[in-house]
Amino acid sequence: MNKKVLGVIGALVLALVGTMLLVGYVSRAEDRALAGEELVEVYVVNESVGAGTPADELATAVSVEKVPEKVRATTAVTDLAELEGLVTAIDLDPGEPLLDTRFVAPQAFENRPKGVSAPAGTIEVTVALAAERAVGGLVAPGQTVAVLSSFEPFDVDPSVVEVDGEAVALPVEISSQESVETPNSTHIILHKVLVTSVQIDTSMGGLGVANSDDDDDETGPAEAPSGDLLVTLAVTPADAERLVFTAEFGNVWLAAEGSDVPEDGTTVQTRGSVYIPTDEKDVK
Numbered sequence: 001m002n003k004k005v006l007g008v009i010g011a012l013v014l015a016l017v018g019t020m021l022l023v024g025y026v027s028r029a030e031d032r033a034l035a036g037e038e039l040v041e042v043y044v045v046n047e048s049v050g051a052g053t054p055a056d057e058l059a060t061a062v063s064v065e066k067v068p069e070k071v072r073a074t075t076a077v078t079d080l081a082e083l084e085g086l087v088t089a090i091d092l093d094p095g096e097p098l099l100d101t102r103f104v105a106p107q108a109f110e111n112r113p114k115g116v117s118a119p120a121g122t123i124e125v126t127v128a129l130a131a132e133r134a135v136g137g138l139v140a141p142g143q144t145v146a147v148l149s150s151f152e153p154f155d156v157d158p159s160v161v162e163v164d165g166e167a168v169a170l171p172v173e174i175s176s177q178e179s180v181e182t183p184n185s186t187h188i189i190l191h192k193v194l195v196t197s198v199q200i201d202t203s204m205g206g207l208g209v210a211n212s213d214d215d216d217d218e219t220g221p222a223e224a225p226s227g228d229l230l231v232t233l234a235v236t237p238a239d240a241e242r243l244v245f246t247a248e249f250g251n252v253w254l255a256a257e258g259s260d261v262p263e264d265g266t267t268v269q270t271r272g273s274v275y276i277p278t279d280e281k282d283v284k
Helices: 003-033 106-110 237-249
Strands: 039-045 062-068 123-129 144-151 160-163 166-169 185-200 229-235 251-256
Touching: 123 185, 123 237, 123 251, 144 237, 185 237, 229 237, 237 251
Parallel strands: none
Antiparallel strands: 039 062, 123 229, 144 185, 144 251, 160 166, 185 229
């Protein structure tokens, strides 16, 4: 056997040994990282689970894993018995931790708002809103709402004006070189917008469904959702642009608006105008 063949064999042996050492090092890396950490058991979803699945059918769809106490979600399920009598509120995907906020009572699941179809000529746009910006979380599919737009001050280039929706630069001799700050402003930009769907982001705290044993007590206030609402609205393409722009660079508020609510009598509100009686303003 010549030296070249021996060299190749030696290189292969060294590569194999190096690979084995690397695999061993990596396999022990997790143990080293968790050294000294207090581990707790949590459930993790192994296979897709559809919304409405009873919790007592999840035994084969989840497994127990150990994670550091400090990274365990506060709503992580540690005992399947905690979910007795509940069903999944949404679809569960493989790899996600099992959280108690993903479960509701069967009646709450059956009574959840259903989506409605968007009218012809409209497109659907979804905005994420805190409950207080969406009628206290009570907005529901089939309702119509007014969309309010609020903006904080921002700088405007006074050398550029808008003409028929197009930006036009002014000659230097008649334009100022200093930027101008706009005032805070709020205005209703859309009326009678149809809500086609409402979902609740459970990742930040859940559906906010009360688990009261006293179903007959209807005198207290309803419990508001603790997660953001994902509200889908049916709007024209042009209105979709205005809505998305506000969601990106300002704040969106929704107000319940029935068909009998007049659409006139509103005006752009600023710090300087909010205290002026409506009948003294230029309304539109």
